Every structure is written in structure tokens, then in C-alpha cells.
Amino acid sequence: MSMLQIDTSKPALVTGATGYVAGWIVRRLLEEGVTVHAAVRDPGDKTKTWHLDEMAASLPGTLRYFKADLLENGSYDLAMDGCGIVFHTASPFKLDVRDPQAELVDAALLGTRNVLDSVQRSDSVTRVVLTSSCAAIYGDNADLALTARGVFTENDWNTSSSLHHMPYSYSKTVAEREAWSISRQATRWRLVVVNPSLVVGPGTHPRATSESFNLVRQLGDGTMKAGAPALPFGVVDVRDLAEAHLRAAYLPEAQGRYIISGQASSLLGLAAALAGRFGGYPLPRRALPKWLVWLAGPMTDRTVTRKLVARNVGLPWKADNGKSVAQLGMTYRPLDVSIQDMFQQMIDSGQLPSLKP
Ligand code: NAP
Secondary structure, three states: OOOOOOOOOOOEEEEOOOOHHHHHHHHHHHHOOOEEEEEEOOOOOHHHOHHHHHHHHHOOOEEEEEEOOOOOOOOOHHHHOOOOEEEEOOOOOOOOOOOHHHHHHHHHHHHHHHHHHHHHHOOOOOEEEEEOOHHHOOOOHHHHHHOOOOOEOOOOOOOOOOOOOOHHHHHHHHHHHHHHHHHOOOOOOEEEEEEEOEEEOOOOOOOOOOHHHHHHHHHHOOOOOOOEEOOEEEEEEHHHHHHHHHHHHHOOOOOEEEEEOOEEEEHHHHHHHHHHHHOOOOOOOOEEOHHHHHHHHHHHOOOOOHHHHHHHOOOOOOEOOHHHHHHHOOOOOOHHHHHHHHHHHHHHOOOOOOOOO
């Protein structure tokens, strides 16, 4: 890997700058002295942007806000003016939806098309880094059996998700496919895609809204005190993911997709990583039998369907992050550090109770 040369002569656009992942990307860019164009839905809502203002006040870079919505055509034109790099992170991340087309797919797919249409019209953008997901690589753990080497790689695509089964994963898949399709006509700019697994670690905003926080809250608030389904998945620290975005943007040779995942874990793996320091919390300590999750899951949680249980619980998960290590020079923090930092932040900000010794 060559040394990372950050071009500070042109601004960089970050879509969805209020988000959990975006917060750390903005911070890294400001540290490097980059002018950041932060595209947000409501620049007037200081409850969502004060943490970015604080960063800008103490770091070398400059921060400018632009109002933009994924569903409004041309909405990103102004924010993109003069930018060399576009980080497209904005996309709805939620699991409990009533209308997956309206709540997930429209913003993900039409939004990606909208942002890339602006890129096509711009005369300055040379690279777009799209925040996709491992959810665009695989839909269910059962898909691992379809892979060439028994491990998910950048060559794999999610073919099992739909509007009715894993709609969030479906939204990420159709959005990434659309991005590759549009980029094929491009000559001035290159698309580089990062595919993170479940993102954990502290937020730059202490009260983040990302689904990542809901999951970790449920580990600590007693929701899973009777046990957790044996559900393996990959995890990555949010700070490592931000670093991956910068390398994908500024390393000249970066190309294609990159699985960004530190290691395989599970709900019980996360709980075990918390148990040493936070043993007083009602963490899940044993795996629920699969038949019980299959039977009772759908009754306790709308998002847990029998198909989801059948195709994921108790089935292994494995992904190859070797391309990110070899080409982006990625190193990954240990899971214990990420999850403990996040849990502590959730206690400090009142999202989890603080236990008196
Ligand atoms: P997040 O904190 O909820 O951020 C989502 C961002 O998207 C927010 O800034 C939100 O803006 C913006 N957004 C949603 N709908 C929009 C719309 N119609 N117009 C403009 N902006 C809109 O979630 P996150 O975890 O940081 O997710 C960021 C990206 O990482 C997403 O693309 C997600 O799919 C991807 N990702 C996340 C994980 C994970 O585990 N967290 C894993 C893999 C991939 P508002 O503040 O205005 O709502």
C-alpha cells in the first residue's frame, strides 16, 4: 500500500453527515484539513449537528452544511459543487418497517441514482465511495453454502433477499447494483464500494439513532436476559470503517468492492465481550434452542420471521477481509475494545442505566 496522500485542495461531500458512520468520516476528513460539504436533511436541526460543529471548531478542516434529501432530484448538485470526492453514506438503516418499498428501497435506490446523477453532471468529482454493506454480499447465513470456498468474498452478491424477506438487505443490494451500473458509463470518476458488516463502537454523537445502537441496547436492557438466538454475523469498529472510507477515497489504486469486517461474532459473542467489565447487566449468557426461537421469535418481535430463523440461526458466518488488508492496508481493532467503548458511551449518555456498585 502506498502512503495515504489526502488531497485538501478540493472539498469532499459526505451525504447523510448526521449519521453514525458518517460522523467518524467527517471527523477524519477534518483532522486531515479537508473542507467537508456535509449534506443533511435539516441543517437547522442543531440536535443532529452540534457534534459536527464541535469537531470543526477544534480540527484543521472546514465544515459547510448543505440541505439535501435523497428523494429530491438534483438535491445534491449544490453540495457537490467543486468537490473531488463524494462519500455516499446516506441510506435508511432500520429493521422494523411497515412499507419496505417506501421506507427503505426508495431512499436507497432512487437516492443512489440521484446522487450519482449529480456526479455525472459535476465536472470535478473523480471518485465516489459508496457505503454499501455485507448485506449486499449475502442475505442469509444459509447463503454461505452457495459460495465457492465456504467464505463470503467480494465476488458474492446477495440473491436471497427481497421486499418481503430481509428488506433492508434487499435495499442495499439494489442500490449497490444500480451504482455499479451507472458507473460503467463513467470516464471522469471511479466508483469504490465499502461493504461493512455490523458496525459497532462509540458514536461521535453520543445519542446515535443507527440500528447498531438498538441492538447493543437490547444486550444490556434485559431484552435477552433469558438467552439469545445463536446468530453469527461479522462486526467492525466504526472508527476502522471510517478509515477504510478514507483509504478507498484517496488511495489511487483502490478499486472494486471491499469487505470491511474485523471478525466473525454473534449476539452471544458480543455479550461475552461485555461480560468482564459489565457483568452486572442482564446480558444474554446462553443460546436459546433454535426450535424455541422459531416458535416464539415471531410472537415477540415482528422482524423475526420463521424464514429468518430457519435460514440464519445456528448457521455459520464467515467473510474474507483479505482484500481490505492487502489493498487498503486495513488493520482492525479487537471486538472487546469496540463493544466496551460503545456500551460505556450508552451508559454515560443515559441510554442504558448506570449500575451502582
Ligand atoms: P444512521 O446513523 O441511521 O445514518 C443514516 C443516515 O442516512 C442519516 O444521516 C440519515 O439522515 C440519512 N438519511 C436517511 N434517509 C434519508 C433521506 N431520505 N434523505 C437524506 N438522508 C437520509 O445509520 P448508519 O449506521 O450510520 O448507516 C450509514 C450507512 O452505513 C448506511 O448506508 C447503512 O446502510 C450503512 N451500513 C451500516 C451498518 C451498521 O451496522 N450500522 C452496516 C453496514 C452498512 P437523518 O439524520 O436526516 O435521518
